Amino acid sequence: MRNSLLLILTLFASICNAQSERPEMEYYQLDSRTTLIVAYEEIGGNWIGANYLVIEGDAFSVLLDTPWDDAQTRELLAWSDSALTQPIELCVITHSHNDRMGGIAAVHEKGINTIIHPLAQEMRDEFQAARETISEEREINLGGTSLRVIYPGDGHAPGNLVVKIGRHGFYGGCFIKSANSRSLGNLADADVKAWHASLEKIAPEVEGTVWMIPGHGSTEEGSLERTRELVQLHLDELD
Template identity: 30%
Template sequence: MRKLICICLGLLIAHASTAQSASKPKLRVTPLTDGVYVHTTYGMYQGEPVPSNGLIVNTSDGVVLIDTGWDTKDSTDNTWQLLRWVADSLRQPVRLCIVTHSHDDKVGGIGELRKAGIRVVSTALTAQKTVASGYESPEDILPADTTFTIGNVPIRTYFPGAGHTSDNIVVWLPRQQILHGGCFVKSVAAFGLGYIGEANLSEWSKSVRRVMDRFGKAKWVIPGHDEWTDTKALEHTLQLLSKHAAAQPHR
């Protein structure tokens, strides 16, 4: 009997340990430069928590978010936590959110933002794909290349061509020399290209080179997932694409 109790207790402890290790971490906010922060939220993929990066840009006229938290149709707790952090820590209203492509790690919190009265914008293609995925539509007002200013902070959005998806854009903060690459750019910590179910592998390298031509002096390059560095992330993305191409069977 004692042996049976010990086995049961052991199974309960193991189950609790597994559940704890597989639980989703809470929002993490990391200061990058004066007025710019990286927000990191987590989604579950194959039973493991995976980080997703976006930006918080604090201006004199309110906050601009680059990408929502990683949420789903059923849960928007990550974006709620993000809005709560901005309200408590920056005490500024969120004026705008720019989403960089239509996957749920970037648009999943649109419903929470809309509920809070926050404007969400994207390209026309991202808006179409977002609706097709079952999320609320962002405003499809961004052209392929445009710069606008909020609170004296210039922000440039640029469509370099297809890559991770057909609609991926990057966001450039010229004053801070920060490039938010989103999932178009792979972290130097990445060993592979990740999800490529919607990737254009024949165009991705060309698109990365366009970004390098325009933003090759970036001090920080923020990938969609994992750690950030400088333009080494762009070079690493090209290397991963080259390795992937070399590994494919010749026809």
């Protein structure tokens, strides 16, 4: 199943480079509780995909980050109303760029609580403020499964969060690059020196997980290792 998902995502990314209209959002079932959503935005003449997760518990569901804008987020929430047994009651915002919180207003329209790190809240610019800030690790029990929201230290952006999903999953957001990434991407708000240490902090959390979801691109194995390589290459260039 995992190899099939990787093939689909790779083929779809190739198609998106050539089309002029925004591609439709894609939904992939990772397991019985977890859905991967891919949403697209045009940047530099190409459609860039961003990854999001919905985790369904026995009591309620959680959304990890919002798509690029309110329209996409409303579409995702409409999908959740029909696809999920338990409603989304919480959205974790992993940092304050538009690919992570561009649809926060649509989330608030539905009365969904939002949490973010204080450093990211300070940088939110034109976006609505999240309802709550968290600076320490937090365990969230959804019923039947749980999440652990972790602040590993800065890297891609101030206050970037990552999420451990039960024992088997890990959501890195833009703190983690895909295994086939060629660069660290947007470094406008990055602290690459801190990123190196922050990666080592989360390494034990990643051990034993079945899958890791980066902020963009393929879910292929090796994303943590590739992120380490890219960070080290960047630091070497600075020396």
